[in-house]
Amino acid sequence: MIGNDRVGVRKTHKLFIGGAFPRSESGRTYEVINTRGEFLANIAKASRKDARDAVISARTGFNSWSKASAYNRGQVLYRIAEVMEGRKEQFINDIQDAEGTSNKKATTQTDQAIDRVVWYAGWADKYSQVLGNTNPVSGPFFNFSVPEPTGVVAAVAPQDSSLLGLISVIAPIIVSGNSVIVIASMNSPIPAITLSECLATSDVIAGNINILTGDPAEIMPSLASHLDVNALDLTGITDPELHASLEIEAAGSVKRVRSSPINPQWQVTPTLSRVRAFTEIKTVWHPMGIL
Amino acid sequence: MSSLEVHPAESHKGLLSFLAGLPGVDQVGAEARAAALGTRSIKKESKIWAIDMAISMVDLTTLEGADTAGKVKAMSSKALHPDPADPSTPSVAAVCVYGDLVYAAREVVGDRIHVAAVATAFPSGRASLGVKLADTKEAVAAGADEIDMVIDRGAFLTGNFGKVFDEIVAVKQACGTAHLKVILETGELKTLDNVRKASWLAMKAGADFIKTSTGKVTPAATLPVTLVMLEAVRDYYQETNTRIGVKAAGGIKTSKDAIKYLVLVNETVGDAWLTPDLFRFGASTLLNDLLLQRQKMITGHYSGPDYVTID
Secondary structure, three states: OOOOOOOOOEEOOOOOOOOOOOOOOOOOOEEEEEOOOOOEEEOOOHHHHHHHHHHHHHHHHHHHOOOOHHHHHHHHHHHHHHHHHHHHHHHHHHHHHHOOOHHHHHHHHHHHHHHHHHHHHHHOOOOOOOOEEEEOOOOOOOEEEEEEOOOOEEEEOOOOOOOOHHHHHHHHHHHOEEEEEEEEOOOOHHHHHHHHHHOOOOOOOOOOOEEEOOOOHHHHHHHHOOOOOOOOEEEOOOOHHHHHHHHHHHHHOOOOOEOOOOOOOOOOOOOOOHHHOOOOEEEEEEEEOOO | OOHHHOOOHHHHHHHHHHHHHOOOOOOHHHHHHHHHHHHOOOOHHHHHHHHHHHHHHHEEEEEOOOOHHHHHHHHHHHHHHHOOOOOOOOOOEEEEEHHHHHHHHHHHHOOOOOOEEOOOOOOEEEEEEEHHHHHHHHHHHOOEEEEEEEEEHHHHHHOOHHHHHHHHHHHHHHHOOOOOEEOOHHHHHHHOOOOHHHHHHHHHHOOOEEOOOOOOOOOOOHHHHHHHHHHHHHHHHHHHHOOEEEEEEOOOOOOOHHHHHHHHHHOOHHHHHHOOOEEEEEOOOOOHHHHHHHHHHHOOOOOOHHHHHOO
């Protein structure tokens, strides 16, 4: 695999929880291979307990991230894009290995992923103007509605689009102030690992974004029934039976659920629908008094 | 005050030579032993048992300058019924408050659980003996049946063990029938040798319990410190056939930590100590985590902080 006499540095990647890189509590790993069947790396196989730890970190992260100003959240997202830009070559290699695509396609996907972060960064201090409103009411009240982050979101990244799809799931969740626990593509997790290294060196609050690798079918049920998780994003769940059972589990604690899209076009510029999916609308009635 | 003057240093000769003769603690060994016991894997059934045992050992504590009678009453209700949604949850062992709020706790808990009061100029202990005794007597008169006193660390660290001893004896006397827990404040004693010395000193002076910390100093309770105290308790039992209790207080926040302490107790002094009469946790946030883990055990899904009361 490696020319000359150098001994290859074989990698065993870890999880990204609470801003740190722990091994799976279970000690398990699995191998990922590229499309030619060659060994790429060992990947940590997260267990339910890792998911539980991630929820605790995400809750801690949410408590500070949701209080950050919208302007600041935008800056932090932009900073993620900056750090990703510096690692562009690595992302392109990762995507080529993972998806077996050409250098050109991998480059396009990386560019789009970075641009997507910038796109959402711009929305940080604008989405509430679009999703919020002042409401006409019959009475002496000033009545307005504003979107607020829903809390801790457990998400499954799409299985095929290993970087652009992943970013397109994470960014709209965190831009409004939520925390996320995202399970990366099981067969192509390495771009997600590189992303976690970018996140660790940008200004993301520890615990705000947690990336797990492993089998969503194993990890998601405990997150779906977890009482301290507020919403699910089932984008990467393609098995309809698992999808249905997760929705049923989620109903037990009245979680918001974003279903798996039917034919996702990640390269198309999105709408605000993913941002809106993980917000709660707060409506305020303010007495106007006599002026 | 005068009791101190009629006990000149010579009267403590026996005590002083005993303390000087105590073997030193192997710090590396104690830490390794505590760490090894902390890695035990606890299976589900044992965990359910351990969580209920830990809940029943909690001294639910509030020791803030901002405490009010209302807060103490709310906490006392929680002490009686930690999880109102599940009546099978055991009550905690006691509530622990400042002396002037004992009445509020007693009003709510009646004689169903103990009421502990911190006394003797808690947490620093920097007051004259007269003040400390008055503090103790007032708390007992208000209805406290357990007194948590602090030792005079300044006197201890300057080698004035006799003074520390006499103070404990005097406070024990002032307690009357109330149980006396002696807080060593191990975080300020610095070495495990000192922890062993202070443990023996407190037991010889009449402590019913020895307690690690006030919770106001970091580090508070740690596994190695508790191990050394438990060993002292074990040796004292072998010598006198009297069982002294141990209270680990401060810094124990998760069920996992609490279970480590239970393992430590079982392995050091044996299961005779696995009762609220002989082992306690001084804690405020620990109880909520125990309740969350208990809910997880019973319902099968993870619970969240929205499902337990705040304070």
